[in-house]
Structures are given as C-alpha cells and as structure tokens.
Amino acid sequence: MTASDTGQSAAATLGVVGGGQLGRMLAEAAAPLGVEMVVLDPTPRCPASTVARDQVVAEFDDIDGVRELAERVDALTLEIELAGPDALRAAADAAGVPVHPDPGTLGLVRDKLVQKRRLREAGVPVPEFRRVDDEDDLRAALDELGTPAMLKARTGGYDGRGNVPVESRAAASEALATVGGPATVEEYVDFDRELSVMTVRSAAGVHTFDPAENVHREEILRESVVPARTTLEARERADTVARETLAALDGRGAFGVELFEVDDRILVNEVAPRPHNSGHWTIEGARVSQFEAHARAVLGWPLPTGATERRGSTATANLLGAVETERPVAPVVGGDAVAPEADGTTVDLRPALDSPASLHWYGKRRLRPLRKMGHVTATGDDPLATARRVRDELGFR
Amino acid sequence: MTASDTGQSAAATLGVVGGGQLGRMLAEAAAPLGVEMVVLDPTPRCPASTVARDQVVAEFDDIDGVRELAERVDALTLEIELAGPDALRAAADAAGVPVHPDPGTLGLVRDKLVQKRRLREAGVPVPEFRRVDDEDDLRAALDELGTPAMLKARTGGYDGRGNVPVESRAAASEALATVGGPATVEEYVDFDRELSVMTVRSAAGVHTFDPAENVHREEILRESVVPARTTLEARERADTVARETLAALDGRGAFGVELFEVDDRILVNEVAPRPHNSGHWTIEGARVSQFEAHARAVLGWPLPTGATERRGSTATANLLGAVETERPVAPVVGGDAVAPEADGTTVDLRPALDSPASLHWYGKRRLRPLRKMGHVTATGDDPLATARRVRDELGFR
Numbered sequence: 001m002t003a004s005d006t007g008q009s010a011a012a013t014l015g016v017v018g019g020g021q022l023g024r025m026l027a028e029a030a031a032p033l034g035v036e037m038v039v040l041d042p043t044p045r046c047p048a049s050t051v052a053r054d055q056v057v058a059e060f061d062d063i064d065g066v067r068e069l070a071e072r073v074d075a076l077t078l079e080i081e082l083a084g085p086d087a088l089r090a091a092a093d094a095a096g097v098p099v100h101p102d103p104g105t106l107g108l109v110r111d112k113l114v115q116k117r118r119l120r121e122a123g124v125p126v127p128e129f130r131r132v133d134d135e136d137d138l139r140a141a142l143d144e145l146g147t148p149a150m151l152k153a154r155t156g157g158y159d160g161r162g163n164v165p166v167e168s169r170a171a172a173s174e175a176l177a178t179v180g181g182p183a184t185v186e187e188y189v190d191f192d193r194e195l196s197v198m199t200v201r202s203a204a205g206v207h208t209f210d211p212a213e214n215v216h217r218e219e220i221l222r223e224s225v226v227p228a229r230t231t232l233e234a235r236e237r238a239d240t241v242a243r244e245t246l247a248a249l250d251g252r253g254a255f256g257v258e259l260f261e262v263d264d265r266i267l268v269n270e271v272a273p274r275p276h277n278s279g280h281w282t283i284e285g286a287r288v289s290q291f292e293a294h295a296r297a298v299l300g301w302p303l304p305t306g307a308t309e310r311r312g313s314t315a316t317a318n319l320l321g322a323v324e325t326e327r328p329v330a331p332v333v334g335g336d337a338v339a340p341e342a343d344g345t346t347v348d349l350r351p352a353l354d355s356p357a358s359l360h361w362y363g364k365r366r367l368r369p370l371r372k373m374g375h376v377t378a379t380g381d382d383p384l385a386t387a388r389r390v391r392d393e394l395g396f397r
Numbered sequence: 398m399t400a401s402d403t404g405q406s407a408a409a410t411l412g413v414v415g416g417g418q419l420g421r422m423l424a425e426a427a428a429p430l431g432v433e434m435v436v437l438d439p440t441p442r443c444p445a446s447t448v449a450r451d452q453v454v455a456e457f458d459d460i461d462g463v464r465e466l467a468e469r470v471d472a473l474t475l476e477i478e479l480a481g482p483d484a485l486r487a488a489a490d491a492a493g494v495p496v497h498p499d500p501g502t503l504g505l506v507r508d509k510l511v512q513k514r515r516l517r518e519a520g521v522p523v524p525e526f527r528r529v530d531d532e533d534d535l536r537a538a539l540d541e542l543g544t545p546a547m548l549k550a551r552t553g554g555y556d557g558r559g560n561v562p563v564e565s566r567a568a569a570s571e572a573l574a575t576v577g578g579p580a581t582v583e584e585y586v587d588f589d590r591e592l593s594v595m596t597v598r599s600a601a602g603v604h605t606f607d608p609a610e611n612v613h614r615e616e617i618l619r620e621s622v623v624p625a626r627t628t629l630e631a632r633e634r635a636d637t638v639a640r641e642t643l644a645a646l647d648g649r650g651a652f653g654v655e656l657f658e659v660d661d662r663i664l665v666n667e668v669a670p671r672p673h674n675s676g677h678w679t680i681e682g683a684r685v686s687q688f689e690a691h692a693r694a695v696l697g698w699p700l701p702t703g704a705t706e707r708r709g710s711t712a713t714a715n716l717l718g719a720v721e722t723e724r725p726v727a728p729v730v731g732g733d734a735v736a737p738e739a740d741g742t743t744v745d746l747r748p749a750l751d752s753p754a755s756l757h758w759y760g761k762r763r764l765r766p767l768r769k770m771g772h773v774t775a776t777g778d779d780p781l782a783t784a785r786r787v788r789d790e791l792g793f794r
Binding site: 010012306353 | 422429693696760761
C-alpha cells in the first residue's frame with residue numbers, strides 16, 4: 001500500500017459488514033485513532049454511513065459487494081451476524097486482508113445448536129438442549145427436559161425473534177410451526193438474573209470488561225447496569241465462564257457473552273461475535289469502549305493493561321420504538337418547526353440533552369415497534385434510576 | 398424541513414467552515430448526539446471529511462461555497478478564523494439559519510488590535526498595547542512600553558506566525574518589515590505561567606471548564622495540564638477573567654481564552670472564538686468535551702449543570718511534525734509493509750496504542766515542521782509525565 005495522493009492519511013481502514021448503530025458507534029470510536037471505516041449495508045445512508053468514510057450498498061452476504069469492500073480496506077469485520085461466513089472468507093483471502101471474527105467462528109455461532117454443542121464440548125456450562133428437526137424430536141426432548149422449555153430457531157434469530165416458549169407437550173406442534181425450521185429446544189432456566197460479559201481477544205490475549213446486569217422485557221434488552229447487583233463470587237464466576245467461552249472460539253475481536261445466573265451457577269445463554277447492546281455502558285464507563293477494543297483487536301493493534309477497567313457505576317437504557325406499526329420519525333430539539341411526513345411522528349430529544357445522562361441517537365429514519373432508536377447512559381450515584389427517568393421522559397418505553 | 402426519504406434521520410445537521418482536526422473532533426463529538434456535519438475546506442478529503450457526512454470543497458471565504466454549505470444545514474459554525482465574517486453572515490441570512498460564533502465577534506477577534514481594544518473597553522485586564530501603522534508609531538510605542546516588546550500582525554497570525562519580538566529600538570525597522578503590515582505592539586509580559594480557560598456560551602448562559610496550564614515552545618502549544626499547577630486564587634481569577642471576556646463578546650459557542658498569570662494578576666493574551674488546542678483535555682477529562690459543548694451551544698441545545706466538570710487530572714501533549722521540510726507521511730502500526738512515497742516518511746503509532754494514554758491521530762497526509770499531527774491525552778497519576786513519555790516514544794518532539 002502506498003499513501004495515496006489525497007489530503008488524508010489514515011492509520012488504517014476498517015471494512016465493516018453491517019451499517020447499523022453498532023457500526024456507527026464503531027466508526028465514532030475508530031476516528032480518534034485515525035482509523036477510517038467503509039461499511040457495507042443494503043440500506044442507502046444507513047446509520048453508520050454518515051460517520052464512516054463511505055458505504056458499499058449491497059446485501060450483507062453479497063459476494064461481489066463484500067469483495068469490493070475487502071479491496072478497499074486493511075481488515076474486515078462485521079457488526080451483524082447476517083454477514084455470510086463464506087463470502088467474508090473468500091473476499092478476505094482474495095484481497096489478502098485479515099477478517100475477524102473468524103468466519104469459522106461466525107458460522108458456528110450463527111447456528112444456535114452448533115454454538116451450544118461447541119461450548120458444551122469445551123466444558124462451558126450451558127443449559128440442557130436438544131436438536132429438533134421434527135415434532136417427534138421436540139416431544140422426546142420435552143419428555144426429558146420438562147416444560148416449559150424454550151424452542152429456538154437454529155439460525156436467523158435476533159432480539160428474541162425465532163424464540164418460542166413451549167408451555168406444554170400439547171403446544172409442541174404449534175411452537176414448531178411458529179419457528180418454522182430446524183431448531184433447538186432448551187431447558188427452561190428460572191434464572192435469578194441475566195448477566196453479560198463483553199470479552200475481547202486481541203493479538204496479546206483475552207480481555208474482559210466488568211459483567212453487566214441486564215434487564216429484558218419481551219426478550220428485548222431494556223437496561224444494563226454495572227456493576228451487576230449480585231455477589232462478588234457471581235461476578236467472578238461470570239468472568240471465568242466468559243473466558244472459558246472465548247477459549248472455545250477462534251479469532252480476534254469483541255464477543256458479547258450472555259449469561260444466566262441461577263442459584264450459584266453461571267450458564268451461557270448465547271454468544272454474539274461482535275460488540276453487543278449490553279456493552280454500550282463501556283463508552284462512558286470504561287477506559288476504552290467495547291467499540292475501540294473491537295477495532296484495535298480486529299486490526300491486530302495492542303490493547304494496553306487496564307484498557308477495559310471500569311471508571312465507575314454506569315447504567316444504560318435503550319430508547320425503543322413505542323409504536324404499533326412502522327412509521328417515519330423526525331427527531332426535533334426544541335421549538336423548531338419540523339413537519340413529519342404525513343404518517344410520521346416527531347420525537348423531542350431535549351429531555352435527554354437537558355439531563356446528566358449521555359444521549360446516543362442512532363439517526364434511524366423509521367420507527368418500528370421495539371426498534372432500537374438510541375440509548376442513554378448515566379454514571380454516578382444510582383445511574384439506573386437516572387437512565388430510566390431520562391428514557392421515560394423521552395416517551396420511549 | 399421535512400424528513401427526507403433516506404435511511405437517516407439526523408437530530409440536526411451542522412455546517413462547519415474549516416475541516417482540520419478541530420472539525421474532525423467536532424464531528425466525533427456530534428455523531429453520538431445524532432448530529433451530522435458538512436464541512437467546507439479547500440483541501441479535498443480534509444481531516445474532518447471522513448467523519449463528517451460530506452465536504453464542500455471551497456476556500457474558507459468563498460461566498461458561493463459558504464452559501465451552498467448554509468443551504469444544507471440547520472446551523473453554521475467555523476473551526477478556523479480564516480472564515481470570512483461577511484460571507485458567513487450573508488450565507489446564514491440567505492438560508493435562514495443561525496451562525497455562531499457571531500460574525501461580528503469573529504470580525505472583531507480576527508483583528509488583534511480591535512480585539513484588545515474591545516476587551517480593554519470592557520474592563521478586561523490585558524497587556525498594554527499600541528496601534529502600529531508605521532515605524533514612527535512603533536518607535537513611539539517602544540518609548541512608552543519599553544523593550545523587549547511583542548509586535549503582532551493585526552490579522553492572519555496563527556501559532557505565533559506574525560508575532561515578532563522586538564528586542565531594542567534599533568530593531569524596529571526590521572521587525573516591522575517581518576510582520577509586513579498593520580500591527581499592534583504589546584508590552585512584554587514576563588509571565589509566571591500561561592493558562593487558558595475554555596468558555597462556552599449556550600442559550601442558557603456561560604459555562605467554563607477548569608483552567609489549563611499550557612506549555613509553549615517556539616510559540617507552539619506543546620502540552621496542557623489540568624488542574625493548572627498554581628494557586629486556587631489564580632485558578633479562580635482565571636475563571637473570572639474568562640467570564641468577563643465572554644461578557645464583552647456576542648454570540649454562542651466555545652471560546653478559548655488564553656491568559657498570562659503574572660504575580661497576582663491574570664491578563665488576557667488572546668481569544669479564539671472556537672474550540673481550542675488547549676481544550677483537547679476535555680475529551681477524556683470532562684463530562685462533556687469542548688467539542689460537544691460547542692456543537693450544543695451553536696445548535697441552541699441545552700448544556701446541563703455539571704457538563705463542564707472535570708473528571709480527574711488530565712494532560713495532553715501535541716504530536717508535532719519534527720521535520721525540516723514538508724513531506725508525505727504514512728502512519729504505520731506494527732510490522733505491516735507500508736511504502737511511503739519517494740520523499741516520504743513513516744510514523745509508528747504503536748507506542749501510543751500500547752500505552753495508557755489516549756491517541757488522537759488527525760489523519761493528515763503531509764508532515765510539516767511543527768504541524769499538529771495528533772495529540773495524546775493521559776489521565777490519572779502524573780498525567781503530564783505519561784503524556785510526555787508517550788509523545789517522546791513516538792518521535793514527535
């Protein structure tokens with residue numbers, strides 16, 4: 001590579017498959033390091049595109065698009081699991097650039113059955129699970145695991161989509177029809193709380209952030225609070241289990257490890273091979289954010305000792321679309337006359353800007369039911385109360 | 398304004414005249430708020446352009462260019478005083494958008510004689526100064542002010558360019574020839590230390606960050622440390638003088654107020670109506686950075702109580718081009734084979750990335766003598782020692 005004849009000299013250029021809010025916050029974190037980003041996303045002017053240098057408009061698994069992306073960057077990564085492992089591997093090889101997370105790991109993690117098998121083989125504690133290809137499989141599994149149980153589509157699930165609770169043996173048929181394809185069924189875990197550990201593998205080794213305690217409702221993450229309101233032992237065990245999880249997965253980058261705390265056990269619920277919604281607290285709450293850590297790890301750059309240290313108590317609340325049907329949204333701040341489209345709505349962000357919380361607005365144009373539109377992060381005394389209050393004032397519930 | 402038919406819905410769009418590192422850091426700070434930026438700069442792919450949504454390529458005072466910029470944004474601002482006050486006012490009026498700093502204030506501040514007069518009239522303590530149009534003026538002033546004295550070009554000076562010390566009456570002619578135009582001459586202030594206060598006027602009032610202590614060499618800012626290593630009285634007086642300075646200047650936005658501490662007095666050296674090099678510590682060191690504060694103020698958005706509070710001890714060291722002549726530069730990180738251009742050089746950023754300091758690399762393609770290429774910020778114990786050590790390891794001195 002020769003420095004080209006422009007006004008810019010990037011320290012590196014990072015190619016990212018997916019241009020949603022995770023890509024946007026990755027670009028925000030990468031810029032101070034002199035790292036430019038090019039994102040690939042099918043939606044023109046996706047949320048990440050205005051902060052990134054450029055966007056390739058293509059489907060996430062479009063081979064030509066991913067190849068074009070790879071040719072323009074120094075390293076490839078992703079912010080959405082819909083990225084195609086084969087397209088990523090082929091494009092990275094053709095362009096001679098590294099790709100992280102490892103496409104093999106991505107392929108493995110994308111299939112919830114294969115993911116759980118890998119973790120169980122590695123001795124990582126996971127809920128009991130069974131493969132389900134048909135109704136007979138499911139009924140047999142329910143006999144063993146009992147009801148209720150959780151039926152999950154093996155691939156394509158996101159934010160609880162593709163997950164169906166099975167309350168009784170009689171409900172097996174309907175649940176399977178809802179999931180509509182190859183599935184896995186898991187024992188119902190009556191957890192005390194949900195935790196997650198953002199974990200990063202850099203060239204030098206594995207780094208972990210403090211465990212977050214996560215509050216879900218309707219299977220969507222509502223709030224995260226750090227430190228998690230549990231025992232020191234549970235937090236330490238969560239860290240250990242997250243490290244065991246990483247040991248079972250190849251490749252560099254950030255991994256969000258979702259955990260159940262139940263009695264004195266920590267079980268892995270799911271792993272996301274990328275920055276994770278429950279790690280947004282690290283932007284204000286840690287020395288280096290999950291996004292900066294991910295960028296450094298993917299590029300093979302160092303992550304110094306203490307980088308993942310927590311700065312103080314932190315809590316994050318998601319701003320979710322509180323609507324029945326999809327519609328355009330125009331954020332307004334103050335009294336400016338902004339006319340939404342005919343079927344649209346406006347959102348006044350001023351209560352967040354006028355609060356001690358930090359606003360993160362993702363710039364999405366359409367509001368959808370429970371869509372993540374932004375988040376707020378509070379630090380200091382009782383940050384969860386502050387984050388919740390600000391979120392409620394914005395009218396996103 | 399109607400939300401346009403794209404994938405994006407910005408909370409606001411900010412137009413910025415100038416696309417250097419200040420614009421880049423402004424874009425980095427604006428993005429989490431959902432604020433998009435368009436910059437105007439004559440250099441294609443200027444440092445701010447990759448983080449901003451778009452760039453208008455035009456000279457800073459190009460009337461058509463500034464008009465185009467104004468038409469695409471919700472508010473206008475600048476990051477370089479070469480912006481033309483008349484072009485800004487006309488473009489803002491034509492587009493019906495606010496512009497801050499106020500063009501009148503910009504015009505006033507750009508002329509060092511007019512700036513000093515305004516401050517003196519307002520009762521703000523400043524060094525003694527005299528208008529200098531010719532050699533007779535200068536000799537008469539030197540008779541009153543004594544030597545040495547500091548001769549300054551009234552307009553166009555930057556980073557000490559246009560400033561010439563006059564050691565004796567006999568040197569008057571040569572000094573005037575060097576400055577080469579209308580000037581002001583100021584008494585020589587044998588200061589104990591240089592301080593600066595980043596000051597922000599929002600719609601609600603004036604906010605100040607903690608005073609920084611600044612270390613200059615060859616009239617270029619090398620390091621800033623906060624808290625300033627002086628008495629509480631001096632820090633409080635610096636805050637008071639900065640607030641008095643703002644009271645003499647109209648318009649919203651950030652103002653860098655450079656000060657001399659001499660005995661028990663605080664004198665204003667210069668005012669910059671924009672984010673300032675000596676305020677970079679606020680990115681890591683304050684709840685809200687000078688850049689976020691500037692964006693909010695220009696847009697008329699609130700700046701909540703406590704926003705400018707210092708989080709801890711912080712120090713910043715600039716990464717300056719340590720070269721004799723201009724040349725291309727390619728930053729490299731680690732062992733990748735990067736071939737600089739024939740007459741170029743490479744810079745290994747790894748010592749900064751491997752340190753506890755935060756790296757800010759501006760992405761400039763050409764190294765020039767003493768050009769600001771980036772900065773590092775350290776927090777915690779003895780941050781100045783850390784920042785200096787990291788800077789020295791990078792080889793920028």
